[in-house]
Amino acid sequence: MATVRIRNTVLGAGLPKIAVPNVGTSTEEILTAAEKIKSAKPDLMEWRIDYYAAGVNDFAKLNTTAKKLRQEVGELPILVTFRTKNEGGVCSLAEDEYLNLIEYVVTNRLGDAVDIELFHDEKRVKSLVNLAHDYNVVVIMSNHDFEKVPAKDVIEFRLRKMAQLGADVPKLACMPHSASDVLTLLAATTEMNAEISNPLITMAMGDIGKVTRVAGQVFGSSLSFGAVGKTSAPGQLSIEDLRNAEKYLAIQ
Ligand SMILES: O=C1C[C@@](O)(C(=O)O)C[C@@H](O)[C@@H]1O
Numbered sequence: 324m325a326t327v328r329i330r331n332t333v334l335g336a337g338l339p340k341i342a343v344p345n346v347g348t349s350t351e352e353i354l355t356a357a358e359k360i361k362s363a364k365p366d367l368m369e370w371r372i373d374y375y376a377a378g379v380n381d382f383a384k385l386n387t388t389a390k391k392l393r394q395e396v397g398e399l400p401i402l403v404t405f406r407t408k409n410e411g412g413v414c415s416l417a418e419d420e421y422l423n424l425i426e427y428v429v430t431n432r433l434g435d436a437v438d439i440e441l442f443h444d445e446k447r448v449k450s451l452v453n454l455a456h457d458y459n460v461v462v463i464m465s466n467h468d469f470e471k472v473p474a475k476d477v478i479e480f481r482l483r484k485m486a487q488l489g490a491d492v493p494k495l496a497c498m499p500h501s502a503s504d505v506l507t508l509l510a511a512t513t514e515m516n517a518e519i520s521n522p523l524i525t526m527a528m529g530d531i532g533k534v535t536r537v538a539g540q541v542f543g544s545s546l547s548f549g550a551v552g553k554t555s556a557p558g559q560l561s562i563e564d565l566r567n568a569e570k571y572l573a574i575q
Pocket residue numbers: 344369371404406438465467494496526528548555556557559
């Protein structure tokens with residue numbers, strides 16, 4: 324299994340790493356949340372810029388806030404994510420606007436890693452991945468289904484496709500309605516781990532899915548999202564609970 328390094332955080336080795344989303348809606352909220360997140364000592368902070376409409380609509384402002392954020396968190400790796408409304412985000416953008424925003428995030432190095440959703444214009448997605456690599460930005464490619472757990476071969480197809488497009492880390496989140504849905508996600512994760520060398524990230528959301536957020540080391544998910552204060556998706560545990568659960572389940 325290959326590992327992926329984001330500053331000093333290594334995905335694909337040891338316990339799954341812990342990311343905490345920053346869902347501040349103003350510069351002040353973002354910086355206050357960052358201070359709290361930093362003191363909780365996660366492995367990575369995810370800056371959810373879809374919560375920051377003022378910045379998304381004003382790139383100069385986004386850039387200034389990114390610089391302040393870096394000052395606030397020091398060496399803590401930053402993943403920049405714009406989650407589109409279709410996939411569970413809070414702010415709508417037209418297709419071109421989304422792709423241009425990601426391009427800006429990459430070429431201005433607003434973070435160490437960027438989230439690029441799979442389901443956008445394939446040519447542009449591919450060129451954004453190449454661009455990110457030119458700028459030394461790690462690509463976490465993602466897909467979210469807030470309605471259901473897709474069939475196992477569909478999950479596998481999507482994760483495989485992300486790897487083929489050059490993603491460093493393929494990621495998929497989905498919503499289970501039964502224990503067998505959870506098993507579907509876990510089986511797909513385990514099988515894809517055997518097939519592709521990239522570290523993967525998967526999770527089933529909601530209460531039924533919580534087990535998938537803590538057992539990544541067993542089933543092959545390299546990172547889990549935990550909350551400091553506000554959550555960014557259903558079923559996220561607090562960072563303390565997540566850390567304890569991962570340690571409890573650790574493979575010695
Ligand atoms: O993709 C993900 C995973 C997530 O949706 C979760 O379920 O923990 C939380 C999001 O902030 C992140 O971008």
